[in-house]
Amino acid sequence: MPNRRPVIFFLLVGLLAGCRDPESSPAVVAKDPPASSLRSDAPPGEVNGPMVTGPVWFRTIEGVGIDFRHASGTSPVKPFPAANGSGLAAFDYDLDGRSDLYFATGTPFPLDADRSQPADRFYRNVDAWTFEDVTQRCGLGHNGYGAGVTYGDFDNDGFPDVYVACYGANVLYRNQGDGTFTKLDEASGMADPGWATSAAMLDYDGDGLLDIYVCNYGQWTLEENRWCGDRSRDLRYYCSPLTVKPAADALLRNLGDDRFEDRAADVGLAQRPGRSQGVVAADLDGNGTIDLYVGNDLNANSMFLNQGHGMFADASEASGVAYDYLGGMQAGMGVDAADVSGDGLPELFVTNFEGEHNAYYENLGSGQFQEVSQQRGLYAAGLPWVGWGTALADFDLDGRLDLVVINGHVDENRPDVDHAQPALLYHNTGGGRFALVGEQAGDYFQQPHTGRALAVADLDNDGDQDLVMGHRDGPPSLLCNERYRPGLSSAAEDDGRRSISIRLVGTQSNRDAIGSTLTLRAGDHRQVLQVKGGGSYLSAHDPRKLFAVPADVSSVDLNVRWPDGSVSELNGVQPGGSYTVIQPLASEDTVRSFSQGGQR
């Protein structure tokens, strides 16, 4: 029986500075001004000239100060890793309440370790839609072949650290708390020279320290790169994933002294090498422990259920999530897990290659899933495109999770396929069905892109979720959520719906509270969200959880189940603001540990 403890609210003065020391005021409180007053009618960034007339859901914002341009390192010899692009992450590195953005990039093959200029770029969110490049100032900017990016407070010092999964040695940057980062040295156990893609942070063994699950794609070298393509037209394409020998994933256990060791083989994770691409860490079977779901390229996807005590059981085959509904292997790119059906158990969504369909698995309970993509309206629209990053999120604040998928083909020289492809936005229309949003989704969704990475973040702190879209060999796009709902004649914000933004801070559990489950209740309305590790493709979302609140509701109740199993109840929470909820402390020892971490 989980403990019920009094909850401490902490006022997150979202738009004010001075939030850098959370433990200094472990008391209460609320909250930002109402969302509508935060919205800027004329954002500093230039609004893209609208092609679509009338209200749109997402508007592309330009001129925000982000001059990053991804480089895949593609060349006529088609180096395989260049097909997949690189990721991005949205997180608040300086605890000023705004999501900052990290963009990873590739580099030409053969890799040149002596490049003087940093490749990855990091931008601080100065104000809504204004960013500044702080890569050098922060000591970030990895110059290897960056693929996936994730973040998490591995040392529990209160500041999020950054992990970059690479083709070549992966890197972990420790956030010093003073606006700078330092790279952990080889002794940390990070320097696996293989080919990693996505990564997720999670505390799999419940020791309060974030561990890292690293997806490894396979064994590939430029020297062994094969010729694939159309000989009759002398067109060289990227080879099939089946030509790459899969590598086993790694589970880097945090030893607590800046060192990590790979325990995948010891905890039941290494028997399924599968060319992993996307990973999400969440409680998939509702037993209170954090599980793993991994999308594998032309191999069975993996579901590892945490048995407690740091051991996993491979439930991939038995659960029904390893293959599509007819048992076919798919490309397994981006993944997400979230409770769409409202039963408290997360559904799973996986993006796939063209000619395959994106797969949506409904959670039946008891560790069983059923693919219902056709029945939910998620089958057909994705068929012609190559899907990558994805997210299940309530974009229009109607209390139902919508879905976004970014697309783009791997080959840029095939006459028969579009390299750039349109992203897809699905509106959850209720009754278990999704409908593809047409031109009202916004200009971005009408135009083709070489999409790869995708992260959800409330970039302007207006109480809804914006999008950061990463493109292979191109600049990213920032999409401002206008909260338009199809069928409305004006923006949805006008109908009075509000949101509550929650950031959890673990104390006995890991600082990011990854593995927590939040349940919001307002009369009949109930919504369950989890604080997850990983998700999407090579990318990491804003850690804040955002609940929609019906317009006629004046207060809601919130239940938090922390990763260690303790439970907190928050009653009478007022909608329309951002809250930080700190896990109640259990003992003086814990407090001391917490404080020591915070002094960093």
Place this chain on the structure above:
Amino acid sequence: MAGEQVLRAILLSCIPSPALVLSMVRSRRSKRKKTTPLPADGAESSPPPPRARGRWLKRACLVGVALVLLLLGMVWWQERELSRAAQALEQGETRYAMYLVGKFLGRNPSNSRALAIQARGLLELGYPDETIQIFDTIGAASREDMHALARAYMLRGEWSSAERLLVRVLQLTPDEPNTLYELASCQIRLGRFQQALTNAQKFATLPDQAARGQVMIGSIHGDMGNDREAADAFAQVLQEDPQAENVQITPAEFYLRYGRVLLRLGKPAEALEPLKRSVADGPSGTAFTLLGDAASQLGRSEDAALAWREAIKLEPVSFSARTSLANLALLSGDGKGAIEWLEPITGEENLPSRTTYLLQRAYTLLGDAEAADRWREKTAELRREEQHLSMLEEALVSQPGSFWARAVRAHRFANEGNWLQADLLVTQLVEEAPGEPFVIELADGIRRRSGKLPSLMRVPVTRFD
């Protein structure tokens, strides 16, 4: 043949020999000399008697001309029968043509022109083997003969032999619609999609051939996996021929192809109409199955189930329809219902992994771990094979000229019973790699016509599960 030689001899006899011509020229000269006064010294000897010699020559010449005319007349008279036969053949009166040519051959059994007409007639009557036999003897020299021989090869499935001839025919008559169409067809069969596409595109630009051409273009794109281009081509067909009545294939087949491509493009709503047309024009299990798939993708499960049931009525062993119905049962939590749909086909050959996978899922949901495990193993085995074959299929499209693509094609032809084409391909492969065990075994199987062919799983494809 002997008759022809006689005729040639007579004709040749009518043509004055060079010696005769020379002597005639001399005789004319000598006539002119007759009026020329002799030299005064009379040193030359006197010429032969001129009048008698001139008369003789004149008569011989007249006789010769008469003979030639007579013989030419005889030839014309005889050939007139052949011309009538050829004309009848061209007009589609094959049996009459065969009667005429048969009559002629009764008198002139070795006449090569008559034999060629007979060969072409036999082809029209559906005897490609005999056609090829005759042309093997007399040779196919004219455009018509080469075309007929190519078509005979096509009927026998000897696509590469046919292709070679059609290329020559096309050189003689560029832009001849039928030849272009047939050439593209051969190239499709040989997996040379790019060349086929070029010829089909050329064909589609010819007068009155747009609809047929676009059907072919759409089908080639479909085979290559270029679904969008295929759909564009099929849409164009309907602009040219709104009922798809003159497009080489039946309207039902056309609408089926169109609907399938639209489904693959993720356009189930657009696919509904052509699939309904296909079902209406010529109901088939495949069309009903695809119609069910379209309905299912639109969330209309009941309509889907109806269509899939219809498919099973027409094709009781319809893996796709049964699997879809089983999945529908699973969606409603009815594991037993799913098994009932699948059990009747578990003993069938070429059982796909999707069927066994649903059995695995059904038994899992029913809690029968043993049965689930059994089907899981079977599914894994089938899936491995399917994946291997799918990689081979990819190689066939992307590298049709590669050694292993040709080996797979030879295997496929042999499997279809097209031993001749398989033999043609494998002979070449053996020459290229005489020590390759797979090819040696394949060649042996093909030559024995045994049907005992090496497994395609042995084709070395670099692939990692």
